[in-house]
Amino acid sequence: METAGVAYGGRLCEKYRSFQDAEIGFTERLLILENRWLKVEVQVEFLRNVWSDLPGRFQTHFHSILSVINSKLVAANDLLEQVIEKSGQQTEHALAFLGSRGKVRRIPFALTLKDAIDTTIRELDQWQCNMLDPNWYQLVLVPGLDVQKAASKACTDERDSDQTLDGLRCLLSSKDHIDDSTVDVFLPYDAVDVMASGVEFSKARLGKDKKSKDVVLLDRVQIPLGTDYEQSVTDVFHLVKFFSSIDPELFGFLPCRGALKDEEHCDLVFSFPKNCDDPTSLRALLVQASSTYPLNARLNIAQMLARSVMFLHDCQFVHKSLRPDNILCFATQGECPDKPYMIGLDRFRLIDARSKRLSDDLWYKDLYRHPTRQGIRPEKDYSMQHDIYSLGVCLLEIGLWQSFLLWEDNLESPAPREEYLSKEDLAIKNPRRRAFQVKKRLIKLAEERLPGSMGQIYTSTVVSCLTCLDAGNNRFGDQEDFEDDSGILIGVRYVEKVGPAIWFHIHANFYRS
Numbered sequence: 410m411e412t413a414g415v416a417y418g419g420r421l422c423e424k425y426r427s428f429q430d431a432e433i434g435f436t437e438r439l440l441i442l443e444n445r446w447l448k449v450e451v452q453v454e455f456l457r458n459v460w461s462d463l464p465g466r467f468q469t470h471f472h473s474i475l476s477v478i479n480s481k482l483v484a485a486n487d488l489l490e491q492v493i494e495k496s497g498q499q500t501e502h503a504l505a506f507l508g509s510r511g512k513v514r515r516i517p518f519a520l521t522l523k524d525a526i527d528t529t530i531r532e533l534d535q536w537q538c539n540m541l542d543p544n545w546y547q548l549v550l551v552p553g554l555d556v557q558k559a560a561s562k563a564c565t566d567e568r569d570s571d572q573t574l575d576g577l578r579c580l581l582s583s584k585d586h587i588d589d590s591t592v593d594v595f596l597p598y599d600a601v602d603v604m605a606s607g608v609e610f611s612k613a614r615l616g617k618d619k620k621s622k623d624v625v626l627l628d629r630v631q632i633p634l635g636t637d638y639e640q641s642v643t644d645v646f647h648l649v650k651f652f653s654s655i656d657p658e659l660f661g662f663l664p665c666r667g668a669l670k671d672e673e674h675c676d677l678v679f680s681f682p683k684n685c686d687d688p689t690s691l692r693a694l695l696v697q698a699s700s701t702y703p704l705n706a707r708l709n710i711a712q713m714l715a716r717s718v719m720f721l722h723d724c725q726f727v728h729k730s731l732r733p734d735n736i737l738c739f740a741t742q743g744e745c746p747d748k749p750y751m752i753g754l755d756r757f758r759l760i761d762a763r764s765k766r767l768s769d770d771l772w773y774k775d776l777y778r779h780p781t782r783q784g785i786r787p788e789k790d791y792s793m794q795h796d797i798y799s800l801g802v803c804l805l806e807i808g809l810w811q812s813f814l815l816w817e818d819n820l821e822s823p824a825p826r827e828e829y830l831s832k833e834d835l836a837i838k839n840p841r842r843r844a845f846q847v848k849k850r851l852i853k854l855a856e857e858r859l860p861g862s863m864g865q866i867y868t869s870t871v872v873s874c875l876t877c878l879d880a881g882n883n884r885f886g887d888q889e890d891f892e893d894d895s896g897i898l899i900g901v902r903y904v905e906k907v908g909p910a911i912w913f914h915i916h917a918n919f920y921r922s
Contacts, residue, residue, distance in 0.1 A: 422446055438526045445533045449478070452541060459548070467548075474540050482535060511664050537782060538874055539712070542659060594649045596667040601625060601678060610692035610816075611734050613752055616678070618666070622846075626688070626737075627668065628752040638672070645675045648754065651724055657682055661717030663737075663750045682748065685739035689746045692733040695812035702810065706747035710738065711807050712868075713749050721751070722793050724890040728754055729791055731799035732777040733806060755870040772835055773814050773823050777802045779878060780844030794877045801874025805855050810861045851875055 422443055456471060463471070498704035558661075573831040608615070614627040630648075632641045645668055652665030663679035670676075681688070691710070694702070715738065721728055728735075728751065738746035770784055775791025779798040781789035789795075806813060813830055814823035825835060835851055852875050859868040 425769070427559075438523065438530065441532070442526060442530050445530060445537065448767075449533070449537065449541075452545065463548075470544065474544060477528055477540060478533075478536050480530045485532065488525050488528065497719055527552050535722065544732055584836050594646050594667055594730060595670050596678065598671060600675075601627065601669065608688055608690050608693075608719070608737060610696065611690040611737065611752070612859075613688075613690075618678075624681065626663065626681065626752070627669075628677045628679065628754070628858045630668075630675045630754060631702065632672075642670065642675070645670070645677075648726065649677065651726065652677070652679070657721075657750070658748075660715075660720045661713045661750055677752075677754075679752070682739050682750070682851065684741055686741075687744075688739050688750075689739040690734060691736040691749060691807075692814070693736055693814060694738060694746065694855060695806055695810065696815070698811045702745060703747075706745050707810060709747045710736075711804050713805060714751075714800060714807075717749070717751050722796070726754075727791055728796050728799070730754065730774075731796055731803060733772070733803060733812065772823075776813060776830075776842065777801060780841065780848055781842045781878070784840050797874050797877045801871050801877070804867075804871045804874065805851060805859070808855070808859045808861075808867060830846065848875065 422439075425580040431434075453475070456523060460468065490803065499707070601618055604615040605618060606615055606625075612629065614629075616625050616627050617623070618625050630645055632638060643647050649665050649668050650663050655662065657664045664681065666678040666680055667679050668675045718728070730753045731751070732753075735751060737750050737752055739748045739750065740746040741748070777799045778787075779789075779795050781787060782791060782795050800887055802813075809829070811826065811829070815826050825832065829849070829850075831850060834843065834846045837846060852872055855868055855871045855875065859871060
């Protein structure tokens with residue numbers, strides 16, 4: 410494991426620390442930088458302890474990620490040296506320079522130094538949030554990995570990520586049965602009072618927890634007739650455990666309090682994110698299509714959705730109903746809603762469970778399904794790539810910032826937005842031909858409409874998602890490319906292909922100063 414360049418992080422903190430007494434507002438910035446760096450050091454040490462147990466593909470992948478932070482740290486050290494050089498001082502004399510020169514001479518140097526440390530913090534945050542953290546939880550799928558032992562060798566108390574990793578591993582290892590802890594999962598059916606109001610353009614309902622008096626969100630999971638009831642309840646149990654074991658902001662799933670169960674369905678009970686206003690569905694945002702909605706907020710939604718899909722797959726679930734109706738966006742302190750959380754797992758299943766090939770024949774839902782998964786009896790078993798296709802349709806709408814569906818007066822079901830969807834295409838009688846024609850039109854829309862507003866990288870990512878099951882797709886390839894030696898569908902391939910474009914290039918292009 411090559412981590413020589415990571416040593417630059419510690420040296421960088423030491424250099425910046427020499428300025429903390431210069432009365433230029435450095436203390437808070439330095440604490441932020443050291444906090445970020447502490448987490449990186451812990452995770453790098455953890456990787457070093459488990460490196461020999463990682464499969465070759467994981468080693469290659471994490472090596473590439475560490476190479477990125479190495480280059481960023483080297484660049485940050487160079488930037489600091491350039492700042493000091495321009496002041497005409499050496500590092501060891503810079504503090505004396507700040508203390509001895511007059512206020513007018515000090516201010517330009519102080520501001521430049523602040524900019525340098527802010528750039529370092531921003532670069533470290535982007536790398537941590539967009540590259541390391543999303544990949545961190547893939548380690549849960551590595552068989553035989555002793556998380557607790559590796560964490561103890563890291564010699565630190567900062568182990569939140571490692572504890573979450575270990576908890577998810579325990580959850581996945583027990584996925585074939587329900588134990589006594591179900592008492593904490595399934596709540597009394599009358600524990601929540603359902604409120605009359607809901608979330609616009611979403612099936613989510615609001616309720617009030619009778620005990621805590623908190624407003625909660627209810628998301629119904631149907632148990633279809635003819636299915637194994639006990640297995641469906643077991644799957645819901647593991648879904649609740651999954652939602653209650655993760656960091657909501659990192660994973661993009663609401664914190665789950667439990668489930669209300671009867672013979673026909675289970676209602677998942679979710680808490681609101683901390684310090685957030687009432688939710689708005691992504692569908693409502695797209696229908697409103699406000700021209701003042703910030704571009705960086707749209708990109709943040711796209712980024713978080715891509716990350717959430719990967720996390721869900723890493724924990725061996727597939728969503729099966731990914732569309733804007735099932736994405737709730739929250740706002741913090743009255744800002745625009747740009748924190749998306751997935752709901753609507755009414756058709757979810759564990760990845761290694763057998764696909765029942767059951768669906769419906771609603772065109773406005775089929776729009777988000779791959780052609781081989783449309784109709785009442787889809788022709789293909791559901792796989793992770795089908796979620797990626799659905800993600801591609803959602804990313805296309807986010808890029809255009811308009812809904813493909815419109816609700817007109819006195820209509821129970823939506824109508825297609827004719828600017829984007831052809832009624833002639835939707836009227837084709839042959840279901841298979843109709844499905845592939847709509848897919849073709851979506852790809853054409855992405856190629857023609859997105860580059861001017863979202864850039865070529867975003868466009869390429871959307872097209873790659875929409876063609877992820879095509880034989881000639883170089884980004885994704887065959888189904889076997891998503892399987893490890895145990896036959897488990899994993900997220901490495903997804904992160905290698907979709908991740909860099911969504912989480913790194915787009916983020917860097919629009920936020921780097």
